[in-house]
Amino acid sequence: MAEEWFYSQNGQQGGPVDFGALQRMAAAGQLHPSDLIWKQGMANWAAASSVGGIFAAPPPPPPPPLAYAGQGTYPPQAPVVVVRPTTDALAMMTFEANKKSMGVAYLLWFFLGGFGAHRFYLGRNGSATAMLVITLSSFVLMFVVIGLFTIWITGIWALVDAFLIPDMCRQFNNRLLSQMAGVMSPQAL
Numbered sequence: 001m002a003e004e005w006f007y008s009q010n011g012q013q014g015g016p017v018d019f020g021a022l023q024r025m026a027a028a029g030q031l032h033p034s035d036l037i038w039k040q041g042m043a044n045w046a047a048a049s050s051v052g053g054i055f056a057a058p059p060p061p062p063p064p065p066l067a068y069a070g071q072g073t074y075p076p077q078a079p080v081v082v083v084r085p086t087t088d089a090l091a092m093m094t095f096e097a098n099k100k101s102m103g104v105a106y107l108l109w110f111f112l113g114g115f116g117a118h119r120f121y122l123g124r125n126g127s128a129t130a131m132l133v134i135t136l137s138s139f140v141l142m143f144v145v146i147g148l149f150t151i152w153i154t155g156i157w158a159l160v161d162a163f164l165i166p167d168m169c170r171q172f173n174n175r176l177l178s179q180m181a182g183v184m185s186p187q188a189l
Contacts, residue, residue, distance in 0.1 A: 002018040002019070003018065003019060003039050003040070004016035004017070004018070004039065004040070005017055005018065005019060005021075005022055005037055005038070005039045006037065006038050006039070007022065007025075007031060007035055007036065007037045007038075007048070008035060008036040008037075008038075008045060009031070009032070009035045019053070019054075022037065022048070022054050023053070023054055026048065026054050026055050026056075027056065031048055031054070032048065033047060033048055033049030033055060034047060034048070034049070035047070035048045036048070037051060037054075091180045092180075094180060095176060095177060095180050098176055099172075099173045099176060100121065100122055100123075100169050100172050100173060101169075102165065102166055102169045104121065105118045105121055105122055105165045105168070105169055106118070106162075106165060108121050109158065109161060109162060109165060113158035113161065113162075114131070114135045114151075114154045114155065114158050115131065115132050115135055116128035116129070116130070116131030116132045116135075116154075118161060118165060119131060119161070119168075122165075122168045122169060122172050123172050123175075124168065131154050131157060131158070134150060134153055134154050135151065135154045137150065138150040138151035138153075138154070139151075
C-alpha cells in the first residue's frame with residue numbers, strides 16, 4: 001500500500017495523499033516549500049522543502065567562466081574580418097557611382113534645357129554657363145524687345161542638344177572610365 005502523507009498549510013491540515021499527489025500539488029503551486037508535511041514513521045512535521053523529490057530540482061548553476069589564454073572573456077570573441085575591395089573593384093564601384101545617366105540628362109533637358117541644366121549635369125560647364133547667361137539676359141532684355149530674339153538662340157541650342165545628349169553622356173562616361181584606367185587592370189575593362 002502507498003504511503004499516506006499529510007500536509008499543513010496556514011494551520012489547516014490536509015491529507016492523506018500519496019507522494020505523487022504532493023509532487024503534483026507542488027508543481028501546481030498549491031504546496032509551498034515552507035508548508036509542513038508528515039507521514040507515519042516521521043518523528044515530527046517537516047518543511048516540504050526538506051523532503052527530497054517533492055519540488056523539481058532547480059537547474060544547476062552555470063559553470064564558472066574558464067580561463068582563456070590571450071582573451072579576457074570566454075568564449076573568445078570571433079575575430080572581425082575586414083574585407084577590403086580590390087583596386088579593380090574599387091575603381092568599378094567609383095565609376096558606377098559617378099557615371100551619368102542618359103535618362104536624367106533628358107529629364108533635365110526637358111524641364112530646364114534653356115538654362116543649360118543638362119550640360120551642367122554632363123560636365124559641360126562652359127557651354128552650360130553660356131546658355132544660362134544668354135537665357136537670363138534674354139528675360140531681362142524682353143522689356144526692350146531684344147530679348148524676344150535672343151531667347152531663340154538658346155531655344156534652338158536646346159533643340160539641337162536633344163540629339164547630342166546621348167553622345168555627350170557617352171563622352172562623359174568614357175572620360176571617367178579613362179581616368180579610372182590608370183587604377184584598374186586590363187581585366188576589369
